[in-house]
Amino acid sequence: MSNNFQGSSFNSLGFWRYRVAACTGLIFLFGLITSPESQGGYKIRLEPIISSLTNPVAITHAGDGSGRLFITEQGGRILIYDGSELLPAPFLDISALLSTGGERGLLSVAFHPDYASNGHFYVNYTNTDGHTVIARYTVSNDPNLANPASAITVLTIVQPYSNHNGGQLQFGPDGYLYIGMGDGGDAGDPNNYAQNPDSLLGKMLRIDVDSDVPYGVPPDNPFISNEQARDEIWALGLRNPWRFSFDRSTGDLFIGDVGQGSWEEIDYQPAGSTGGENYGWRLMEGNNCFNPSTNCNDGSLTLPVIEYGHDFGCSVTGGYRYRGKGNPLLSELYIYGDFCSGRIWGAKPGGDGNWSAEELLDTNLKISAFGEDEVGELYVVYRAAPGGSVYRIDQTAPKFNPGIPLLLLSNE
Numbered sequence: 001m002s003n004n005f006q007g008s009s010f011n012s013l014g015f016w017r018y019r020v021a022a023c024t025g026l027i028f029l030f031g032l033i034t035s036p037e038s039q040g041g042y043k044i045r046l047e048p049i050i051s052s053l054t055n056p057v058a059i060t061h062a063g064d065g066s067g068r069l070f071i072t073e074q075g076g077r078i079l080i081y082d083g084s085e086l087l088p089a090p091f092l093d094i095s096a097l098l099s100t101g102g103e104r105g106l107l108s109v110a111f112h113p114d115y116a117s118n119g120h121f122y123v124n125y126t127n128t129d130g131h132t133v134i135a136r137y138t139v140s141n142d143p144n145l146a147n148p149a150s151a152i153t154v155l156t157i158v159q160p161y162s163n164h165n166g167g168q169l170q171f172g173p174d175g176y177l178y179i180g181m182g183d184g185g186d187a188g189d190p191n192n193y194a195q196n197p198d199s200l201l202g203k204m205l206r207i208d209v210d211s212d213v214p215y216g217v218p219p220d221n222p223f224i225s226n227e228q229a230r231d232e233i234w235a236l237g238l239r240n241p242w243r244f245s246f247d248r249s250t251g252d253l254f255i256g257d258v259g260q261g262s263w264e265e266i267d268y269q270p271a272g273s274t275g276g277e278n279y280g281w282r283l284m285e286g287n288n289c290f291n292p293s294t295n296c297n298d299g300s301l302t303l304p305v306i307e308y309g310h311d312f313g314c315s316v317t318g319g320y321r322y323r324g325k326g327n328p329l330l331s332e333l334y335i336y337g338d339f340c341s342g343r344i345w346g347a348k349p350g351g352d353g354n355w356s357a358e359e360l361l362d363t364n365l366k367i368s369a370f371g372e373d374e375v376g377e378l379y380v381v382y383r384a385a386p387g388g389s390v391y392r393i394d395q396t397a398p399k400f401n402p403g404i405p406l407l408l409l410s411n412e
Contacts, residue, residue: 044330044344044360046380046391050081053388056381057167058108059371064116066143067374071390074105074383076125080144081390092137092146094123099130103185107167112209113175115139121146122154122177122209124169132157132165134179136209154214155207157200160193161185164240164258168318172206173251173271176218178234179205180241180255188260188291189282194237197229202281204241204255206234222276235269237279237301243318243369247271248376256318256336257304260285264316265304266336266347268355277302305355306336306347313338317367324376327395335360335378335393337367344380344393365391 050071058072069081076095080087098105104126112120119139127133138150159165164182172178183189183202194202208216223229240258247254251271257279259265263286267279278301282291286307289296297303308316319336333346342365347357368383371390378393 043396045394045396046361046363046365047394048389049379049392050086050390051388052086052386053079053384053390055105055383055385056388056390057105057368057383059369059379059381059390060109060111061372061374062111062115062121063113063374064111065374069371069373069379069390070109070111071381072106072109073388074107075100076106078106078109078123078146082144087144089145091144092123092148094125094148097125097127097133099126099128103163103165103167104130107165108169110169110171110177113171120209122169124167124179126159126165127156130162131159132181134169134177136214152214154209155179157181159184159201160191166238166241168241168244170244170246172246172253174218175210176206177209177215178244178253179207180238180244181205182240182242183238183281189239192282194239194281195278195283197223197226197233197236200230200232202236202238203230203233204235204238204244205232206275207232220274222274234275235277235279237277237281237283238267239281239285241267241318242316245318245320245370245372247321248323248372249321252321254318254321254334254336255279256316257281258315259310260290262286262310263288263307264310264313264338266306266316266318266334267302268305269302279304305349306357308338313341313343315339317369319370320372320378322376322378322393324378326375326377327393329395330393335370337370337380339367339383342367 055074056071057074060070067083071079076098077090078092080091106125108124110122122136125133134155136152137146140147163185166180166182168180170178181203183194193199208218217231223233224231238257241255242258244255253269255267257265265286280301283296284290317337317339321334322330335346337344342363344361345357346360347355349355365382369381371379380391382389
């Protein structure tokens with residue numbers, strides 16, 4: 001069983017598979033969190049933006065040009081930050097529909113690519129029976145209030161246990177809705193759902209919310225002609241893909257898959273993929289055999305680009321590749337963190353295609369999510385009740401020679 005809401009258990013095993021230049025020490029000043037210089041000759045800080053939240057678990061934008069940020073609280077509310085203040089009335093409150101606590105609740109929201117014209121957005125929550133529900137809602141005549149009576153259930157997925165619900169929704173660059181589903185819970189995926197192509201659990205799903213009601217299946221989904229597999233499946237072999245994201249410039253997909261007892265991983269799917277990747281769980285945890293303990297990979301599995309052991313955390317929180325304009329030193333970094341340790345890392349591929357990472361900041365935050373605003377600036381969500389908050393990631397001016405590379409990318 002898990003000891004935190006993202007579904008990982010902690011021990012002290014493990015080590016980095018790549019070299020990390022770690023920052024040591026923290027400075028707290030009126031809510032600002034900053035780090036000393038890394039070996040790359042720079043430092044980052046977390047600028048406080050929003051406070052007084054209750055268990056926030058996600059942050060996103062509507063893509064409608066308003067610049068607003070939408071914060072999801074696990075208890076069932078979606079709140080709006082308009083750039084200067086948190087609006088007093090929730091955009092949507094569906095707390096009466098939920099079972100919450102632990103890893104259950106309202107877990108994310110995704111706005112339709114044509115939200116500015118159709119007003120549709122989608123939520124992922126666990127209902128009062130503990131099952132995953134994907135539902136569509138529509139904004140009201142007031143742009144800051146959704147119509148709670150507009151709900152259309154898109155998909156309901158039975159959950160055998162209370163944990164490993166996944167929870168992330170994202171529209172891909174192809175306009176389809178992607179749904180991250182955990183393996184259904186308990187330890188070790190006892191029913192092997194993640195490897196079962198006839199189950200939606202332990203998968204990345206891809207559906208078309210525009211071609212039919214409640215949804216259609218994209219004709220190029222990889223298993224659509226396989227009678228033994230569910231048509232909605234885009235990729236399989238995931239334990240608990242709590243947070244995933246698309247690179248807004250390239251369309252590449254990054255998946256933070258929460259590990260079992262030893263390893264956390266970031267999985268990667270290039271934009272040109274036709275889907276069907278098997279990311280390994282429960283055969284493997286990270287790059288290591290899990291069940292069976294030997295001879296677990298016949299060569300067909302897609303291994304993570306990043307993994308770290310539980311000396312550095314115990315529950316990965318997938319992030320975003322930085323594509324904003326305000327922090328050029330962070331350009332193209334994939335920034336992610338850990339819920340248990342509060343560490344934040346940045347990663348890039350080297351010339352040989354292997355990824356290396358550097359610790360950017362060590363915090364005491366329970367990092368539940370990263371998020372992007374309309375112009376590509378990044379935010380960190382701190383889950384707490386009360387006192388949850390949102391920080392913006394900012395670089396600070398390099399103290400050393402600005403010609404020094406941002407990262408020391410090495411596999412030595």
